[in-house]
Amino acid sequence: MPQQQGGYNMHPSFGGFINDPTAQLGFQMGKSAVDAGQQYMEQNLGRYVSVSALKHYFNVTNSYVLSKLRIILFPWRVERWSRQLKNPDAASGASSLYLPPRDDTNSPDMYIPTMALVTYILLSTLLAGLRGAFHPELLGYTATLAISVTLLEILIIRTGTFLLAISNSSQLMDLVAYSGYKFVHVIVSLLLTHLSSWLGFGGATVSWIIFLYCFNANAFFLLRSLRYVLLPDQGGQGMGVGGNPAAGYTVARSQKNRRTQFLFVYSYVVQFGFMLWLSRV
Template sequence: MYNNVGSQPGVGMPTASPQPGPFGNTLYGASSGLIRGGLGAYGEKILGSSSEYVQSNISRYFSDPQYYFQVNDQYVRNKLKVVLFPFLHRGHWTRITEPVGGRLSYKPPIYDINAPDLYIPFMAFGTYVVLAGFSLGLQGKFSPEALNWLFIKGLLGWFMQVALLKVSLLSLGGGEAPLLDMVAYGGYAFTGLCLAVLGRIIFSYSYYFLMPWTCICMGVFLVKTMKRVLFAEVRSSDTSKHHYLLIFIALAQFPLFTWLGNVTVNWLI
């Protein structure tokens, strides 16, 4: 017998899912390919431009960190003499340049006594914290909290010194000097601070002679350096403003050194 049930659509037989037409497949493949390709190119462009932006800003504001650690024993000895006794420096204060890749570049510290480095500032900062902690121990006021405060205090003083130099440049229309140059010049203050704190440990009254001396020496060093090295990039013609700012930088060393040289922390005891 002939079964009419099988001939009825949707009864007893599975229905096939509708297949898209050839134009649908073509449009789907083309659109997905365009989307993937467009997103890929757009993402590559974003990542590429971001990478170039980061690299350009790092090279502009941070320069090459390895440059600042190319030192030797002779450089360290001579640099300490220049920082602690700038009056005895008979040579020039300008940095030495050399052609590298078709443009002028500064020679590293190992070849130029006037080049900034970060080895001496970091070593001096660590020595300052150790000497300050030792001084507190002699006073019977040492504690981990006091040492932490001295560490933070030193970093804050370093930051204020760098900010002073950077703001001075910006106020004259400059500011193209690498940030690590500012960090290095500001960190040299801890060499004089170490000398003053060590003098207080050995003979307490020597502190009152060493502290003003180190302030004056640091002021002279920064004035010579900023005038000959950094302000050469400034296009301002107001020389009187230059002089006022240089004097202000030199005078600012006295309150800064006095604050950092005071290693007593009575408020913690």
């Protein structure tokens, strides 16, 4: 549960937090780990992921990022959720057939999830420092937690699509992108909760109100974004993510009901547990 009771009191040792040798050592270790990870990815990424396909997910602009953030944080104001194809008559599910994120705000991207993941790790460490609870291992622990949540979530939805016989399920990169958008909501929840405490009107009630709004925004965003994967016969609108964009094929009513139930459980029940877990910093 998001935790802030009453006003926020800065820890007495925070004045020397930045100059603390232990804190500096922790940040140096974190930077070294990031540099080593970047070098490893550059050397081995091509073995597992198509670089050209990956570039598609990072093909963003400043205007796209701002528009996407508005959609993520205020999804109830969006009317159109389906993705646009370069060739509307195409029948292949290749990502190259879709317009890149810069040209379609409904296209999943990897830029926002990546930046949100890094920001969440740094923000969690900063908040721990403000409370005087920083230790060098915290960066590694927080990064492991965030990545573990993402991998577990991808495993859940991949298992669900397999059990529901969705052979044209979303591409792996699409799932990684959608699983990463929750970090935007978690970051906003943490910032607003701590800000309200610093201003003197924080508390358990305010904390829960902020958290529940961010949670519902994320759940509704996923519910509408992924419905074109699990419910592909939505009035001929086609696939909104990854899979086969050919529209109009139907599934049995019982299968459709199971897919609807899974989509609801994934968007609300699973996301509630993960976001609550990530918010306990």
